[in-house]
Each structure stands twice: as C-alpha cells, then as structure tokens.
Amino acid sequence: MTQELQARDKMAVAPEAEQTRPHPVFVPAVDIYESEDSLTLLADMPGVTKDGLNIDLKDNTLTIRGEVQAATDEGKTVLYREYQEGDYFRQFTLSNVIDQSKITATLKHGVLTLVLPKVEKAKPRQIEIKAE
Amino acid sequence: MAIIRWTPGSFGLRGPWSELERLRSQIEGLFDSLTGAVERRGLTGAGVFPLINLSEDAENLYLTAELPGVSAEALEMSIEGENLTLRGERKIPEADKNVNYHRREREAGFFRRVISLPVRVNAEKVQATTKNGILQVTLPKAAEAKPRQIAIKSE
Numbered sequence: 001m002t003q004e005l006q007a008r009d010k011m012a013v014a015p016e017a018e019q020t021r022p023h024p025v026f027v028p029a030v031d032i033y034e035s036e037d038s039l040t041l042l043a044d045m046p047g048v049t050k051d052g053l054n055i056d057l058k059d060n061t062l063t064i065r066g067e068v069q070a071a072t073d074e075g076k077t078v079l080y081r082e083y084q085e086g087d088y089f090r091q092f093t094l095s096n097v098i099d100q101s102k103i104t105a106t107l108k109h110g111v112l113t114l115v116l117p118k119v120e121k122a123k124p125r126q127i128e129i130k131a132e
Numbered sequence: 133m134a135i136i137r138w139t140p141g142s143f144g145l146r147g148p149w150s151e152l153e154r155l156r157s158q159i160e161g162l163f164d165s166l167t168g169a170v171e172r173r174g175l176t177g178a179g180v181f182p183l184i185n186l187s188e189d190a191e192n193l194y195l196t197a198e199l200p201g202v203s204a205e206a207l208e209m210s211i212e213g214e215n216l217t218l219r220g221e222r223k224i225p226e227a228d229k230n231v232n233y234h235r236r237e238r239e240a241g242f243f244r245r246v247i248s249l250p251v252r253v254n255a256e257k258v259q260a261t262t263k264n265g266i267l268q269v270t271l272p273k274a275a276e277a278k279p280r281q282i283a284i285k286s287e
Contacts, residue, residue, distance in 0.1 A: 005222060005241040007181040029237040033227050040227070044200040044238055046265030075189050079250060082183035083198060110200035110265020 013089060024086030028066070028112075032092075039098065039116040045088045046110035053107060055114065057100055062092045064112070181243045182218070182267075190279055193253060193271040200265035201238075207262065209269070211255040216271075219244045251277040 010026040028043040045053075045066040052067030066088040094116070102117045182197040197218070199207070207220040224240040252274040260269040 003241045005181040005239055005243040007183050009183075029239075031224070031236050031238050032234040033231040033236075034234060035228060035231045040231075042224075042238065044265070046198040046200040049264055076187040076194060077189065078185070078187045079193075080184070080186035082185060107264075109203055109262070110198075 010083065010086075012086070024084050025089050026084075026086050027090055028064070028088040030090065037118055039094075039118065041092075041112075041114040041116070043088070043090065043112040043114070044110065045107075045112055047085065048088060048107065048110065048112070050107055053105075053112065055103075055105055057094070057103070060094050060096065062094050062116075063089075064091070064114075065089050066112070180245045182245065184245075184247060186247075188250075188273075191272060193249060193251065193273060195247070195267075195269040195271065197267045198265065199262065199267050202262070202265070202267075204262050207267070209260055211253065211258065211271075214249045214252055216247045216249055216269075217244070218247065218267075253277075 008029075012024055013027045028045045030041055030043045032039065032041050034040075041062075043064060045068075047068040048066035049069075052069070054063075054065040054067075056063040056065075068085055068087055070085045097118045098116045099119045104115045106113045182199055184195055184197045187194045195216070199220070199222070201224065202220055202222050206223065207218070209219075210217050219242075221242040222240050224238060249271070253271040254274050257272045258269065260267065262268075
C-alpha cells in the first residue's frame, strides 16, 4: 500500500569551497544501489537543468553540483515561503571498481540518474599451442 | 473554567520546564556544531507535502512547488472557490531484483494538499506547468479581487 509522502525540509550544507556570492546550497536526497555490473545513483534535484548540472570525478571522488536559477521575485510580493531555492551539492567516494569512461547521466523531471558501470573483469584468454 | 491546552511556558514566561527547554536546545546546538556543517531548521509551514511558495502581484497569484520525479500526468490540480487542491503520486521505478541498496533516501507515495488562497482567482485562466520537477502555477486574480483605484472628488 502506498503511504503518504511527508514534507521534509531541505538540509543546507556548506560546499567544499566558499562561494563568491552567498547562496543556499542543499543536499539532494539520493538512492544508491549496486547491481552485478553497475552502480546506480538517483538524486532529486528539482530546478536543475542540463546546463546547470556539473558532475565531476576526480581521484575517486564523485562531486555532483546542480545550479538552480532562482525564480525572480521582482515586482512580486512574497506571501508565503515554505522552502528555499538553492543549488544542490553532494560528494561521494567511489571505489576503484568503476569504469570512469562509461558513466552515463540523464536528467528528467528534476531527477538525476547516474549509472556507473563497473570495470569489466578480465576475460580469460585462450592461449594457442602450436605443436611442432 | 475553560480548558487550556498545556504547552511549555503556558504557566507564564518562565514555566517549570522553560529552564530544561533552554538547556536542551543549548546542548543540541553544541552537538550540531560538533558534528559539522549541517544546518537544521524545524519544519516550517504546514508540514504537508509538497512545500509551496506563494507570491502575488497586482494581476496574479504565483505558486511554486518542488515535485521531483512527478510528471504532469501524475499530478492533479483543481480549484474550488478559494481552495486549490494538489494531488498526485510520486512513483519510484523499481530497480531490478538482485540489487543491493547502499542508500535509500528518496521517498515515494501519494500526496494531497489543499491550499487556501488569499484571494479569489479566475479558475478558467489558471496556467500550470511542470518543468525540471518544479511546478509553477499562475492564477489570475478574479476581477473583483484586483486592486482598483477609486477616484476621490473634492468638493
């Protein structure tokens, strides 16, 4: 039976480097699961477009950063604000098992799907034996 | 005698529990600063999913909500009088069997929220779009709700 969704406040985080302009940064909720041949990461990042998404893999550290264009409130009076808009940032340490050249990322409805395939195991090589 | 709901501090500014409350929040603050960069705020607003931001100008009301993973088809919106009802379901596609979850932070489920609008709106002209997981609704105010200048004659 499906349950009712609970509202959650977004957790703010201080990203790695200080920002030049103060702008809230939040931690996106992620699901990570591992199958036999890949690792899949799903992150909720509403408001992030393809251009604002930055995925970086360096020294086995995966950094995900999504920029959100805050809607302008010019000329509008804010009546009620329950959530803040801000960028999303999260970092993970990956093990050596990931084949970094084959990582794929898709962004749909504000959800990022990152598939990280594992390195192919070395296939056994047949060695030919010539008889003389 | 009327029954008064008891809350900390209902005995006056300094109820019997206020000192404990203060101590507790101080210790909590201490722990938060020890564990590092996470800022934590209490649940604000109605605490019902989805959280919304509402703003207005002279012509329209604007409502935005964050609904990641919810497509326009899974969302239902209706207006009755001054109440806007938002209903839908957030589904998370099942992963294949034989997967091992390392983290599971996202939630799926249904949601329903009724929002009481501050002014009457023209239900025929409401426009709603979802883009990148954000719902944006523009509700034009009903003609009688728009501010009108009243000419003052001096005699």
